[in-house]
Amino acid sequence: MATYTLISSNVLSSSATSVTFSAIPSTYTDLVLRISARSTLGAGEVVSSRIIVNGDEGAVNTYYSSIYVSGNGTSASSGLTSDQAPWIFGSTITANAATSNTFSNNEYYIPNYAGSTAKVLSGEEASENNATTTTRNARAGLYRGTTAITQLAVAGTTFASGSSFYLYGISNA
């Protein structure tokens, strides 16, 4: 029977530009990263965030790809970031201009994170706005690094106080 164990968490008591989970143990089968966040930036309803694996980041690199489908109640879209993307691109952090005290929900599942092959990620993202328009994304990401994932960072905006970040380990036995 699979078990679901909290590895570490953080609820921001003041704004921060990134939250990094380091020294992730390799003793689990899969990882789950759950985020409830709001940005201090942004004039629209959502702003972008990004996920960086093992600190691998740069203006151009070959580590990441990401594909998504998105809907906001009015229109639907899809997109692909090329194999030159410098990070796995997440996109539904509730922006500063959205309804007060609303926070987005993001969950990412990373199977076989400690293996020696490329790592995949599946994500569900929903902004919250308590208004007519909101955004819902489904995402698939690829990290081509072949070493175990020992570090996950969420960055790309300034996360507001009260944003929460939870990292879970899944064991299949």
Next chain:
Amino acid sequence: MSDTPTKVVVDCSTGITEVLPLTEAEIADMETARVAAEDQRKAAEAEAAAVAAAKESANVKLAALGLTAEEIAALSK
């Protein structure tokens, strides 16, 4: 009160959380990344808008050829 942006690092092996000020280099990197992310988002939106415009244009041309709305809709199912 300092305006220096901070980052949070959670060490999963110890459970210790540190709140650290960004270095000047990290602030510069953050700005570069923010601009790149915004460019990426705009590019994705522009691509989606271009596809939608092309689809609308195609539908208009198909209608001009005599296809009904139901027939046009059936083409994309």
